[in-house]
Amino acid sequence: MKPKHAVDCKLYPLCRCHVGCRADDVGERTPGERLEGATLLALVAAVFLCAGALLAASYARAHDALPTAAQPHGWSYPFACCSGYDCREVADKAVGEQSEGYVIVRTGEVIPYSDTRIRNSPDGEFHWCSVAGANDGRTICLFVPPRGF
Template structure:
């Protein structure tokens, strides 16, 4: 039990529980951190705007064919106004974990 507790403390202190950061932009010059619930350190990244299309039924992830309804909790506000996509294992064919989207209509 003590060994497990010490291992957990070391894991947290070494950054194992932290999500990784988005690249700095003009809107967020210091960058921002993806929430751990969306990213395990490699699942999230900024994607080109043409990878995501917006329609009345939701956001379409062009490369996977997924449609994420606007009301889905996977949809998050993008802090820098750009699309960021978190997929299983960071794979281009992975299912969506989170989608950070700019305000609608942009």
């Protein structure tokens, strides 16, 4: 339905039907133009919200061990061991055993079996937490799989 006069033009945002249309006045926006600005603002807000959600999610994941067959949903490192980037799964050969305790092969650090830094590994894999996540750092926690008999 086409507007009959200038008053009807306000009801039809895309109307540019005739010379007397008030929607064509200089400095006045049509409802459609206002909608475009609001849509752009909503898009920008949505982008910022998504970026914030991704940052928050990545921070939360920093304390989580990756899923394994034994723990398909993963598990969380305790805050006493990990401040976001200190812990990671390591290969079995990265941790040795001696009569004195576990040995971190890369650093040569020996952690006695009675040390409170040794924790049971929920997924049956070795996980090493070192200061600042450095490969040559001091051990904060060592998660060990159950020992075989």
